[in-house]
Amino acid sequence: MSKPMTMTQKILAAHAGLPYVEAGQLIEADLDLVLGNDITSPVAIREMDKMKNKDVFDKDKIALVMDHFIPNKDIKSAENCKCVREFACAHEITNYFDVGQMGIEHALLPEKGLTVAGDAIIGADSHTCTYGALGAFSTGVGSTDMAAGMATGKAWFKVPSAIRFNITGKPAKWISGKDVILHIIGMIGVDGALYRSMEFTGDGIKHLTMDDRFTIANMAIEAGGKNGIFPVDSLTEEYLKEHSSRPYKIYKADDDAMYDEEYTIDLSKLKPTVSFPHLPENTKTVDEINETIKIDQAVIGSCTNGRLDDLRIAADILKDRKVAQGVRCIIIPATQAIYLKAMEEGLLKIFIESGAVVSTPTCGPCLGGYMGILAAGERCISTTNRNFVGRMGHVDSEVYLASPAVAAESAVKGYICAPQ
Amino acid sequence: MNAKGTAYKYGDNVDTDVIIPARYLAIQDKEELAEHCMEDIDSEFVKKIKKGDIMVAGRNFGCGSSREHAPLVIKVSGISCVIAETFARIFYRNAINIGLPIIECKEASQRIDDKDEVEIDFDSGMIYNKTKNEEYKGQPFPEFMQGIIKAEGLVNYINEKA
Numbered sequence: 001m002s003k004p005m006t007m008t009q010k011i012l013a014a015h016a017g018l019p020y021v022e023a024g025q026l027i028e029a030d031l032d033l034v035l036g037n038d039i040t041s042p043v044a045i046r047e048m049d050k051m052k053n054k055d056v057f058d059k060d061k062i063a064l065v066m067d068h069f070i071p072n073k074d075i076k077s078a079e080n081c082k083c084v085r086e087f088a089c090a091h092e093i094t095n096y097f098d099v100g101q102m103g104i105e106h107a108l109l110p111e112k113g114l115t116v117a118g119d120a121i122i123g124a125d126s127h128t129c130t131y132g133a134l135g136a137f138s139t140g141v142g143s144t145d146m147a148a149g150m151a152t153g154k155a156w157f158k159v160p161s162a163i164r165f166n167i168t169g170k171p172a173k174w175i176s177g178k179d180v181i182l183h184i185i186g187m188i189g190v191d192g193a194l195y196r197s198m199e200f201t202g203d204g205i206k207h208l209t210m211d212d213r214f215t216i217a218n219m220a221i222e223a224g225g226k227n228g229i230f231p232v233d234s235l236t237e238e239y240l241k242e243h244s245s246r247p248y249k250i251y252k253a254d255d256d257a258m259y260d261e262e263y264t265i266d267l268s269k270l271k272p273t274v275s276f277p278h279l280p281e282n283t284k285t286v287d288e289i290n291e292t293i294k295i296d297q298a299v300i301g302s303c304t305n306g307r308l309d310d311l312r313i314a315a316d317i318l319k320d321r322k323v324a325q326g327v328r329c330i331i332i333p334a335t336q337a338i339y340l341k342a343m344e345e346g347l348l349k350i351f352i353e354s355g356a357v358v359s360t361p362t363c364g365p366c367l368g369g370y371m372g373i374l375a376a377g378e379r380c381i382s383t384t385n386r387n388f389v390g391r392m393g394h395v396d397s398e399v400y401l402a403s404p405a406v407a408a409e410s411a412v413k414g415y416i417c418a419p420q
Numbered sequence: 421m422n423a424k425g426t427a428y429k430y431g432d433n434v435d436t437d438v439i440i441p442a443r444y445l446a447i448q449d450k451e452e453l454a455e456h457c458m459e460d461i462d463s464e465f466v467k468k469i470k471k472g473d474i475m476v477a478g479r480n481f482g483c484g485s486s487r488e489h490a491p492l493v494i495k496v497s498g499i500s501c502v503i504a505e506t507f508a509r510i511f512y513r514n515a516i517n518i519g520l521p522i523i524e525c526k527e528a529s530q531r532i533d534d535k536d537e538v539e540i541d542f543d544s545g546m547i548y549n550k551t552k553n554e555e556y557k558g559q560p561f562p563e564f565m566q567g568i569i570k571a572e573g574l575v576n577y578i579n580e581k582a
Binding site: 026039040042043047050051052053068069073074076077079080124125126128140141142143144145147148151152156190191194195221224226279367368369386388389390391395 | 433435437438441442443445446447448460461479480483484485486487488489491506508509510513514517518562564573574575578579582
């Protein structure tokens with residue numbers, strides 16, 4: 001008799017060569033992809049130098065994406081990229097992405113077809129959980145785990161239990177994946193899914209675009225989750241076939257799988273949602289805000305919301321309108337392909353005519369790197385993922401998290417608001 | 421193995437951006453990096469910490485970014501152990517992988533006050549509060565993780581197995 005497993009547990013069992021795993025079990029799993037960026041890879045490379053076996057396990061199964069501080073923001077970040085570039089060259093890493101080919105890692109890898117359903121993926125970046133949108137198990141780790149993964153092709157995991165989110169209904173206009181995940185984080189808190197999987201199910205999922213799903217899975221970490229994962233449907237398969245030639249495998253949770261908790265999210269009831277400083281769980285719907293919150297900056301981009309859908313929504317709102325005086329609106333397409341498509345569709349023209357600036361792909365301001373740092377007392381509405389103290393600049397600045405629709409409308413009005 | 425020192429207390433959800441702000445992440449020298457440890461929530465941290473001191477926090481310590489620089493700067497700044505009610509999972513892995521001792525203990529997290537003198541016995545998981553004359557039982561590590569800790573980190577552990 002087979003015992004029931006969640007979707008995450010099934011993928012982990014398959015990668016550990018076991019017929020069955022249960023929550024709490026320690027396993028060693030084979031990895032399909034190991035990821036690092038320009039901040040975390042140099043640390044991993046130094047750790048690999050200390051290993052007896054300095055070879056990589058598979059040069060095709062490592063992705064090194066220069067995205068946080070590049071094009072290099074200063075000499076130190078240039079040195080870091082140089083370190084990774086030399087490593088990639090020495091080990092003939094197939095998937096090394098530098099200026100010209102790079103994009104923000106979690107937008108880039110699915111687009112390049114490097115992450116597919118059924119994969120087990122680790123990345124030295126906390127938002128590695130993004131690929132759960134494709135029905136993969138993927139989770140963030142640190143640099144030493146990345147080094148061990150690059151050397152051995154394996155990682156140890158404690159098999160997680162899960163929370164099930166049953167998605168129903170159809171969202172209203174201007175409601176996107178960002179509102180869904182901010183609503184969930186507001187409901188369960190920043191440690192509400194600590195050590196656990198967030199498994200999304202339900203017939204409302206068909207109303208969520210792939211870009212919505214990437215945004216939702218991306219912020220599972222903001223609820224403390226080990227991973228966020230979506231079932232594979234026809235939309236997922238269409239995406240996979242368009243972007244990847246790799247075979248994929250569909251795993252389904254057993255009907256009688258055990259969940260620690262279950263929640264139902266009715267998409268039709270969701271309203272535009274904003275996370276107030278300084279934690280993603282401090283959410284309010286825009287109609288609950290009863291004060292005028294003036295902004296100095298609006299950022300539309302990042303691994304959370306820098307995809308084509310996000311830019312199209314922003315352009316819909318900014319078309320033939322102007323960014324409010326005194327507001328800096330910074331728009332960052334997440335990859336070169338998205339940038340190009342935005343150009344072909346005329347979105348960039350709309351942005352520039354509205355008074356926004358458009359940047360080359362970079363994580364930049366999201367983590368207070370560069371390209372939009374805040375001064376003391378300044379306030380930013382941002383489609384990024386974290387609003388911690390000092391995240392985008394000065395320790396006395398403030399970040400409010402929201403969807404591209406809310407960020408764009410706020411940029412036009414000069415205060416936090418949603419499109420009507 | 422033991423740790424002994426003055427406790428410094430922090431709240432819930434201490435994130436890795438305040439432990440080491442991203443504006444310093446291009447720095448590769450760990451001593452230079454550690455000069456900025458905790459500066460966005462405690463500008464006095466670096467000045468007041470003596471080698472061996474203990475950090476005590478609430479829930480979800482180390483949430484946010486996966487930067488391994490966070491446990492590293494805490495270790496390099498002289499902290500001998502972090503006690504928290506819970507740790508964010510990536511921070512938990514990273515701390516073990518680089519050899520920073522951490523213990524989950526709700527009671528210790530709640531009872532220990534700033535500047536209490538604390539002693540920890542890692543083998544038994546016992547935490548002694550010398551100032552309040554109390555003791556708390558911490559969560560011991562699973563055997564598998566003890567192997568990594570004994571090897572003083574994941575890289576040594578892998579080298580030993582190779």
